[in-house]
Amino acid sequence: MMKEYTAESIRNIALVGHGGSGKTSLAEASLFTSGITTRFGKIEEGNTISDYRPDEIERQISINSSLLHCDWKGVKLNILDTPGYTDFTGEVRSALRIMDTTVIFLKAVEGIEVGTEIVWKYSKEIQNGVIFLVNKLDNENADFDKVVHRAREQFTHDIIPIQFPVQQGMAFESIVDLLRMKVLMFMKDGKGKYNEIDIPTELKSKAESMREQLIEQIAETDEKLLDTFINNGTLNEQEIKEGLRLGIRKRKIFPLLCTAGSHNIGVASFLDFLVDYCPSPIEVVPTEVTMVRTGNKISLPVDPNAQPVIFVFKTVSEPHVGELSFFRVYSGNVSPGLDLMNNTNNKPERLAQLFVMNGRERKDVGKIFAGDIGAVVKLKDTHTNNTLSGKAFSVVLPPIQFPDPVISMAISTKAKGDEDKIANGLHALHEEDPTFVMKVDPELHQTVVSGQGELHLNTMINRLKAKYGVEVDLVEPKIPYRETIRGRANEIEYKHKKQTGGRGQFGHVWLKVEPLQRGGGFEFEDAIVGGVVPGRFVPAVEKGIVEAMASGVIAGYKVVDVKVTLFDGSYHDVDSDEHSFKIAGRMCFKKGFKEAKPILLEPIYEIEVTVPEDYMGDVMGDISSRRGKILGMDTDGSHQIIKALVPLKELHRYSTNLRSMTQGRGIHRQKFDHYEEMPREILEKIIAEHEKQKIEEEA
Numbered sequence: 001m002m003k004e005y006t007a008e009s010i011r012n013i014a015l016v017g018h019g020g021s022g023k024t025s026l027a028e029a030s031l032f033t034s035g036i037t038t039r040f041g042k043i044e045e046g047n048t049i050s051d052y053r054p055d056e057i058e059r060q061i062s063i064n065s066s067l068l069h070c071d072w073k074g075v076k077l078n079i080l081d082t083p084g085y086t087d088f089t090g091e092v093r094s095a096l097r098i099m100d101t102t103v104i105f106l107k108a109v110e111g112i113e114v115g116t117e118i119v120w121k122y123s124k125e126i127q128n129g130v131i132f133l134v135n136k137l138d139n140e141n142a143d144f145d146k147v148v149h150r151a152r153e154q155f156t157h158d159i160i161p162i163q164f165p166v167q168q169g170m171a172f173e174s175i176v177d178l179l180r181m182k183v184l185m186f187m188k189d190g191k192g193k194y195n196e197i198d199i200p201t202e203l204k205s206k207a208e209s210m211r212e213q214l215i216e217q218i219a220e221t222d223e224k225l226l227d228t229f230i231n232n233g234t235l236n237e238q239e240i241k242e243g244l245r246l247g248i249r250k251r252k253i254f255p256l257l258c259t260a261g262s263h264n265i266g267v268a269s270f271l272d273f274l275v276d277y278c279p280s281p282i283e284v285v286p287t288e289v290t291m292v293r294t295g296n297k298i299s300l301p302v303d304p305n306a307q308p309v310i311f312v313f314k315t316v317s318e319p320h321v322g323e324l325s326f327f328r329v330y331s332g333n334v335s336p337g338l339d340l341m342n343n344t345n346n347k348p349e350r351l352a353q354l355f356v357m358n359g360r361e362r363k364d365v366g367k368i369f370a371g372d373i374g375a376v377v378k379l380k381d382t383h384t385n386n387t388l389s390g391k392a393f394s395v396v397l398p399p400i401q402f403p404d405p406v407i408s409m410a411i412s413t414k415a416k417g418d419e420d421k422i423a424n425g426l427h428a429l430h431e432e433d434p435t436f437v438m439k440v441d442p443e444l445h446q447t448v449v450s451g452q453g454e455l456h457l458n459t460m461i462n463r464l465k466a467k468y469g470v471e472v473d474l475v476e477p478k479i480p481y482r483e484t485i486r487g488r489a490n491e492i493e494y495k496h497k498k499q500t501g502g503r504g505q506f507g508h509v510w511l512k513v514e515p516l517q518r519g520g521g522f523e524f525e526d527a528i529v530g531g532v533v534p535g536r537f538v539p540a541v542e543k544g545i546v547e548a549m550a551s552g553v554i555a556g557y558k559v560v561d562v563k564v565t566l567f568d569g570s571y572h573d574v575d576s577d578e579h580s581f582k583i584a585g586r587m588c589f590k591k592g593f594k595e596a597k598p599i600l601l602e603p604i605y606e607i608e609v610t611v612p613e614d615y616m617g618d619v620m621g622d623i624s625s626r627r628g629k630i631l632g633m634d635t636d637g638s639h640q641i642i643k644a645l646v647p648l649k650e651l652h653r654y655s656t657n658l659r660s661m662t663q664g665r666g667i668h669r670q671k672f673d674h675y676e677e678m679p680r681e682i683l684e685k686i687i688a689e690h691e692k693q694k695i696e697e698e699a
Helices: 023-033 054-059 086-098 114-126 144-154 201-219 223-232 237-249 267-277 419-432 454-468 535-551 578-595 613-625 654-661 680-698
Strands: 010-017 066-072 075-081 101-107 129-135 159-161 163-165 174-177 182-186 194-197 254-258 287-291 297-300 309-318 322-331 339-342 347-350 354-358 361-364 373-377 387-389 407-413 437-441 446-451 472-475 482-485 489-498 505-515 522-526 562-570 598-612 629-636 639-647 667-677
Touching: 010 023, 010 086, 010 114, 010 267, 023 066, 023 075, 023 267, 066 267, 066 354, 066 373, 075 267, 086 114, 086 309, 086 454, 101 114, 101 144, 129 144, 129 237, 129 267, 144 159, 144 254, 159 201, 163 201, 163 254, 201 223, 201 237, 223 237, 237 254, 237 267, 254 267, 309 419, 407 419, 407 454, 407 654, 419 437, 419 446, 419 454, 446 454, 454 472, 482 505, 489 578, 505 535, 505 578, 522 535, 535 562, 535 578, 562 578, 598 613, 598 654, 598 680, 613 629, 613 639, 613 654, 654 667
Parallel strands: 010 075, 010 101, 101 129, 129 254, 159 254, 522 562
Antiparallel strands: 066 075, 163 174, 174 182, 182 194, 287 297, 309 322, 309 387, 322 373, 339 347, 339 387, 354 361, 354 373, 407 446, 407 472, 437 446, 482 598, 489 505, 505 562, 598 639, 598 667, 629 639
């Protein structure tokens, strides 16, 4: 049975940063250095604890965040190793939402990249304490000072080095630590051990001046400390420690450390720093919850003896295990067999076995206390973003805000009869990753899947095949165009007459068809005088028109914004019936619609594109080439925000094109705005395609 930890002996850490910045290698080094593993796994060999899924091993990147833990100096470190590629950004958002400290990785050569910018923005939204880590200092061309300078310029001047390398590049093995005022000399054997030695004379004055800056910045985090600093000219060790801890919590100081994760240099001192200076769950701002019965908001203290409250931040379906729910305990404590209430959907749940996790490895634990993180199997009705608590204390935590999809594709099935398996598989994949969304479009008869990028969708479709045994192709989704009219048809006649031995069919109508304002929908007016069409047949005429509108007249799309008036007609005492008048209504409407200058409307979306200034011209030119209209511009730090209206047809794969146009630095959001008449040449092309399809179907 695993050791149980209470909140003051826990640190919750999220590792975030651009793809390839070394998060997984550093996580692996942390587990190895702390003695959790006896073998240092390598990404290239596909044997890391963190990236254990087949698709992660194959691509050599993290796709899911992985929960790890280790004990360092009697403190439990819960570590979430998150993906760096923007396609899997939902994993990062959920990690930052439940972890107390964010560690942002900076590559020692490339410095700040698009992934770094995104995670910094998220950390500002969520207000976590942040530590920066300049990793890969053993790479040739590593430039510590340049990276620090860029980070301070781009993010905040409150970034302050706690360490700097003695040498960088291939010779990197020693770090000057400004808190201890010692050089930490790491062994080159990869075991992660280090010796403390004195700072060499040639680095002494640099170290002293950097330490002075550090102490000054620590003093500025708190008025009491500032007074002490002004009076004494410095702070003692205890004051430095308290000030630094406070500064991290209040986001007034962003300490920066040095590592080379894949060679296990600087990792042990990084773990020391997490234990000594990062906040425990007790020290962070209490979480705000909503009382279910009253809707009042209250602060939830981290009390191990209070009513239990847990929040599920991730759901994973594991072969031979079933569904694993990852949760954080916000209040009280939980143990196997405990009955809780899911306050999100009002369903009761009983906790089965509880685990602490290291990648896919599970270890039984008897109790998990407030502030800690664990996993439980086989909850019946609980999913990501659900809050569970004791029946006597019904509260709900705010949900993780997942990003909206930026790309949509339709699914084309390869084998008939797979529909149910596909639907179940897609639903299960959405439960695991809420940024992967599916919907069945009844109008266009397509299943459409949406996500954060092409890599994201392809990964999910591969997973559908691997886990659920069904193969599908991704195709361009159909566009929900609309048919309407610009003109009027005042006197349209249609007579439906059929004689087939015995009783015949007869229905005769005169209709007027005219346009309504955009968004007007459909109006039907019964203007029959003197019963020329008996009242009992009028609803059948309307029904025929509505059916014709649903399936379209000129191109197979739904008809909108028309008014139809039934003003004349005739009937036969024996042969007329509802069916005959329905057919007459449908055919007459189609005839009138074609005479009333039919047009097609296309959906127009509002897009908001955020790009660094250098790419603005290219992006605006590209928007114009997509028949887009620029609405306006805005500034956000060093980025420009372009707002524009673009037809949906022109936005297919836009996120992919935008990324390649801006070297991955551009992001966009899109939402439906309105329908608009489409240009004549596109209209003619769509009608021709529809006619061709009809001929093929009839053949």
